[in-house]
Amino acid sequence: MKKIISLILCLFMLTGTIGILASCGDDIQIGVQAGTTGEYFVNGDPDWGFEGLDGYAAKGYSNGGLAIADMKSGAVEYVIIDKAPALQLKKAIKGIKVIDIELTEETYAFGVDKAQADLLASINNILATEQDAIKAIIDKYAQGKNLVGVVSAKEDVSNPDKQLVVATNAAFAPFEYKEGEKFYGIDIEIMALVAEKLDLELVIKDMEFDAVVTSVGKNGVDVAAAGLSVNEERAKSVNFSTSYYDAAQVLIVPEDCTDFDSCRTAEDVIAKLDELK
Amino acid sequence: MELFFEHFITKGGYKVALEGLLATAEIAVFGLIIGILLGTVIAIVRVMPKYKVLPRVLDVICNIYVALFRGTPMVVQLLVGYYVLLPAIGLRLDGVVVAVIIFGLNSAAYVSEMMRSGIQSVDIGQLEAARALGMPYAMAMMKIVIPQSIKNILPTLGNEFIVLVKDTSIVSFIAVVDITKAFRQIGDATYEYVIPYLFLALVYLVLVAGIAALVKLMERRLKKSERQ
Numbered sequence: 001m002k003k004i005i006s007l008i009l010c011l012f013m014l015t016g017t018i019g020i021l022a023s024c025g026d027d028i029q030i031g032v033q034a035g036t037t038g039e040y041f042v043n044g045d046p047d048w049g050f051e052g053l054d055g056y057a058a059k060g061y062s063n064g065g066l067a068i069a070d071m072k073s074g075a076v077e078y079v080i081i082d083k084a085p086a087l088q089l090k091k092a093i094k095g096i097k098v099i100d101i102e103l104t105e106e107t108y109a110f111g112v113d114k115a116q117a118d119l120l121a122s123i124n125n126i127l128a129t130e131q132d133a134i135k136a137i138i139d140k141y142a143q144g145k146n147l148v149g150v151v152s153a154k155e156d157v158s159n160p161d162k163q164l165v166v167a168t169n170a171a172f173a174p175f176e177y178k179e180g181e182k183f184y185g186i187d188i189e190i191m192a193l194v195a196e197k198l199d200l201e202l203v204i205k206d207m208e209f210d211a212v213v214t215s216v217g218k219n220g221v222d223v224a225a226a227g228l229s230v231n232e233e234r235a236k237s238v239n240f241s242t243s244y245y246d247a248a249q250v251l252i253v254p255e256d257c258t259d260f261d262s263c264r265t266a267e268d269v270i271a272k273l274d275e276l277k
Numbered sequence: 278m279e280l281f282f283e284h285f286i287t288k289g290g291y292k293v294a295l296e297g298l299l300a301t302a303e304i305a306v307f308g309l310i311i312g313i314l315l316g317t318v319i320a321i322v323r324v325m326p327k328y329k330v331l332p333r334v335l336d337v338i339c340n341i342y343v344a345l346f347r348g349t350p351m352v353v354q355l356l357v358g359y360y361v362l363l364p365a366i367g368l369r370l371d372g373v374v375v376a377v378i379i380f381g382l383n384s385a386a387y388v389s390e391m392m393r394s395g396i397q398s399v400d401i402g403q404l405e406a407a408r409a410l411g412m413p414y415a416m417a418m419m420k421i422v423i424p425q426s427i428k429n430i431l432p433t434l435g436n437e438f439i440v441l442v443k444d445t446s447i448v449s450f451i452a453v454v455d456i457t458k459a460f461r462q463i464g465d466a467t468y469e470y471v472i473p474y475l476f477l478a479l480v481y482l483v484l485v486a487g488i489a490a491l492v493k494l495m496e497r498r499l500k501k502s503e504r505q
Contacts, residue, residue: 065468092468157371167452171465178462180289206462207452211360215452218364219372 027057028277031067031076033172034060035210037106037229038080038249047233050104053270055277062208063171064089068096071254079252082227086250088173099260101269102248106231108175110187111224111238113217123223123241126197127190134244137189141174149182150192152204160220164200166191167216168226169209175227178206187225190244213237281472284463297459298480304376304448304455305441311381312437316388319343321418323389324396339389346386352447355379359451372453380441391433395426428499435492439485456480 030053032038037048039060044052059076061067067079068089081089086098112120127134140146156163168187170178176185183204195202207215212226216238229247230240251269253260259276263269284290319339325332346354358379363370399422407417427434446457454462460477464470 063465065465066470068468069470089468155371157369160369170462173466177466178293179284179466180287181292182289205452206449206454206458208450211450211452214360218360220369 027055029059029076030056031071031079032058032060033064033067033081033209034062036082037104037231038082041104041249042080045233048231053273056273063169065093065171068093068252071096071252080249081252082172082229083248083250084174085172085227086252089252095255097253097255097257099251099253099263099269101260101263101266102250103266103269104249106229106247106249107243108227108245108247109230109243110191110241111213111216111228111234112241113222114237114239115217116222117239119222120239120241122198123194126194127242127244130193130197133193134190137193138186138245141186144174147184148189148192149179149184150188150202150204151182153201155203155205155220156201157220162201163203163220164191164195164198165203165205165220165222167205167207167212167221167224169212170204170206172209172227176225186245187227191223191225278472280467280469281463281476284466285476290459290463293454293462294456294459294480297454297456300373300376300448300453301442301445301455301484303373304380304445304453305438307377308380308384308441309434309438311377312384312388312441313434315381315385317392317423319385319389320392320396321423323393325414343386343389346383347390351379351383351444352450354383355447355451372448372451375451376445376448376453380444384437384441387437388434391430391437392423392426395430396422398429399425431492431496431499435488438492439488442484442488443481 030038030042032042039058040048041050042053042056042058044050058080059067059070061070064079064081064085067076067081070076071079072095080103083098083102090096090098110123112123153163155165168176168183170176170183170185172185174185175187176183178184183206188204191204192202205215205221209226212224213228213234214237215221216224224238227245227247228234228240230243234240251260260269260272263272285294319342322332322335322339325336327333327336355376359372359375363375403421403425404417407421408414412420445455448455449458449461457477460473460480464473467473
């Protein structure tokens with residue numbers, strides 16, 4: 001009996017060691033925000049139409065700031081994240097550089113509960129009629145002036161018809177972030193506008209980004225507003241509104257990295273990454 | 278550092294932190310209460326003499342329950358409960374309530390095992406004497422055995438409470454803002470995580486030290502009846 005146990009233990013250790021050895025010298029890590037387009041871009045995903053970056057693997061973080069922190073400590077080589085948050089990160093963190101080349105083309109939209117067709121219609125209607133107001137919101141976040149914080153109403157479980165419950169991940173400035181008890185961001189202010197037009201109380205539920213889309217239609221969540229890129233996979237769980245923002249993924253590198261300085265197009269960047277692996 | 282205090286004090290981060298602390302306390306305290314009550318019931322079922330069919334059936338059910346809740350991580354239970362089970366039965370509950378229920382159910386599985394060892398640590402003569410005096414089984418359990426066993430397992434119960442307090446850091450998965458989430462939000466807003474996380478660690482440390490002191494106090498009180 002003892003022999004068998006020790007044999008099994010030996011086998012475990014052996015496989016463990018092989019596993020660790022095999023994972024060394026493997027793919028180069030690129031930091032992304034878990035569940036975002038960047039993750040699919042690096043790893044490849046047929047639903048998104050991404051081939052993936054050969055020789056690279058995405059490492060998912062709960063937000064961009066942590067990914068950058070890990071890039072600085074050397075755990076990941078680069079970070080790929082949406083452009084607007086990347087510029088925001090650049091403003092706040094020293095020692096990083098945003099390669100200003102759009103690697104993807106995508107649009108953001110709100111994900112509405114599939115069971116609420118009328119809510120989808122109302123949101124689309126507001127997005128269409130209030131175009132100027134929405135443009136003004138986007139512009140003022142680009143300048144960082146006159147921002148209006150929104151305090152989430154207390155969720156009232158017994159009165160779901162009087163509230164607009166929005167799922168978000170408030171770690172994605174300038175689209176959604178939190179300062180003290182107030183939520184800020186483009187998505188937040190648009191949702192506040194929607195709630196005002198529909199005469200509803202706005203409840204903001206801050207959760208992990210991975211959970212945002214899945215939560216829609218469950219436990220009273222009506223809409224996902226989290227800089228959501230439109231895609232077929234997500235469209236299986238939510239109905240997308242019309243899009244309100246053109247977005248793209250960009251590469252963030254340490255400041256002293258000059259490898260991508262000569263790149264002009266997305267193809268250049270991808271070719272360069274291929275060369276560096 | 279200044280950035281942290283700006284967000285924590287001037288911009289009202291402390292209010293979120295206090296609310297988070299309240300949620301953490303609520304979940305841990307009510308979770309432990311449910312855990313102790315349900316855990317005691319399960320423990321009694323498991324030590325009950327099994328001459329009849331009913332106790333045997335109950336024992337099997339309790340065994341499955343304990344295996345289920347001890348065998349899966351609490352995060353998974355939380356996610357399944359909130360995102361799968363509740364929508365499936367069409368019920369809508371507040372996140373904190375769901376967390377309290379799941380923490381209570383999970384804790385019950387662990388407390389039942391502690392309680393069982395506590396009950397078994399009380400000399401069988403105590404139960405026999407109580408029965409010989411004409412007490413029914415349930416009464417002998419509740420009045421004689423359980424009080425003594427609680428005294429025996431108090432340190433481990435204190436431990437369970439501490440574990441629950443620290444485990445509340447997972448409730449942000451179901452969009453509940455607890456103390457961890459409150460400090461993470463400050464980190465997310467400033468892109469500076471060192472100070473908020475160190476501060477958070479300090480808060481937990483103080484919380485746990487407080488609980489440990491409380492448990493010690495209770496232990497000392499309960500020891501008064503003992504012969505020195």
